[in-house]
Amino acid sequence: MRKIRFNIWLLLPFAAFVITSCKKAEQKAMIIPDVNVVEAGQKTVPLYVEYVGQTYGQSDVDIKPRVEGWVQSIEFKEGGQVRAGQVLYVIQDDELRNREQQAQANLAQANVMLAKAKADLDRVIPLVEMNALSKRDLDAAQANYDAQVQAVEAAKAGLNNAQTQLSYTRILSPIDGVIGVSKVQVGDYVSKSIGGSSINTVSAVGALRVRFSISENDFLKYKQSMTAEQLKNLNVQLILSDGSLFPETAKLDFANREVDPTTGSLLVQAIVENKSHMLKPGQYVKVRFESEQIENAILVPQQAINQLQNIYQVFVVNDSSKIQPRPVQVGQRVGSNWVIMDGLKPGEKVALIGNAIIKPGMVIKPVVQPYSYDSTSVNR
Numbered sequence: 001m002r003k004i005r006f007n008i009w010l011l012l013p014f015a016a017f018v019i020t021s022c023k024k025a026e027q028k029a030m031i032i033p034d035v036n037v038v039e040a041g042q043k044t045v046p047l048y049v050e051y052v053g054q055t056y057g058q059s060d061v062d063i064k065p066r067v068e069g070w071v072q073s074i075e076f077k078e079g080g081q082v083r084a085g086q087v088l089y090v091i092q093d094d095e096l097r098n099r100e101q102q103a104q105a106n107l108a109q110a111n112v113m114l115a116k117a118k119a120d121l122d123r124v125i126p127l128v129e130m131n132a133l134s135k136r137d138l139d140a141a142q143a144n145y146d147a148q149v150q151a152v153e154a155a156k157a158g159l160n161n162a163q164t165q166l167s168y169t170r171i172l173s174p175i176d177g178v179i180g181v182s183k184v185q186v187g188d189y190v191s192k193s194i195g196g197s198s199i200n201t202v203s204a205v206g207a208l209r210v211r212f213s214i215s216e217n218d219f220l221k222y223k224q225s226m227t228a229e230q231l232k233n234l235n236v237q238l239i240l241s242d243g244s245l246f247p248e249t250a251k252l253d254f255a256n257r258e259v260d261p262t263t264g265s266l267l268v269q270a271i272v273e274n275k276s277h278m279l280k281p282g283q284y285v286k287v288r289f290e291s292e293q294i295e296n297a298i299l300v301p302q303q304a305i306n307q308l309q310n311i312y313q314v315f316v317v318n319d320s321s322k323i324q325p326r327p328v329q330v331g332q333r334v335g336s337n338w339v340i341m342d343g344l345k346p347g348e349k350v351a352l353i354g355n356a357i358i359k360p361g362m363v364i365k366p367v368v369q370p371y372s373y374d375s376t377s378v379n380r
Helices: 002-029 094-129 135-167 216-225 228-232
Strands: 034-039 041-057 060-063 069-074 087-091 170-172 177-179 200-203 208-215 235-239 250-255 265-272 284-301 306-308 311-317 323-334 337-342 349-351 365-368
Touching: 041 323, 094 135, 208 216, 208 284, 216 265, 216 284, 228 250, 235 250, 235 265, 284 323, 349 365
Parallel strands: 034 365
Antiparallel strands: 034 349, 041 208, 041 284, 060 200, 069 087, 087 170, 177 200, 208 265, 235 284, 250 265, 284 337, 306 311, 311 323, 311 349, 323 337
């Protein structure tokens, strides 16, 4: 008897431990997790498309030298405003100035020879009338005079060409605008060449051009779904590199006359006034505009969609706060939302699972979250 009592007392601590563990497991099983849920929304949403574009000045004029020589001086501040006709660069002009002086001397000599030929002709004419000289002498004097007239014209043309070449040593701004960073400095040698690189660029101040390429399929789609008036009045938004929205909207200007056969894309240009002068030529921006609308679209947040390869599902919360997975057919992604084509009705509650660990049929404590529809962009 004494031995049996001793074994029972040994089992008591183990039994107490088992009972305590069961109670803790039961309490743990009875915990109902809080899960964020939203109601599937329904509204007409616009779909936006985005393209990568680049900005250009209203007119970007390349500055290229038209004569050869050493850069003698630079008469502007890089990145500053310049006026049409303002001197930008001065190229050493010693040789060209000598050519001009030589051309002036040639013209003066031609004028002297013309005056002599005119005097000779004036003397010959009365002598021929008196038969003191022959008709041949008159013809010779007249021919010499005519030749000297043409010599004067040739000398004038030579002087004009020399003066034009000399003027090219002063490189002037062709337009009012902003000039860029110079690619040459004082003392550099520049030369003229067909198709050669420019030494600077002047961009007109004011409206900017934004050019971007769209696919041939997109072009056909827009032509079929939009009228010419709709395309003309289409508001084009610009998104800057930091993700911010440029405060001014652009308008479509034109599309290129042909599709690029190497890329299958069409170049399109939009115009923005750029009143704030925030945009600069050469910037890369995203071009965004509304392409179509989906009537009465059913929307849920991206966090409500669970994707496994090509299968999409949501976790629907019923009136008993039980959660059940349900496959759905998704359409396009609109901003931070999915468009549900089939499998879900407006107003049904779907769970935002996140990191919560839940099982089908599990009872949860739904925490209804406010749901706003962000439809400002589309991931295509």
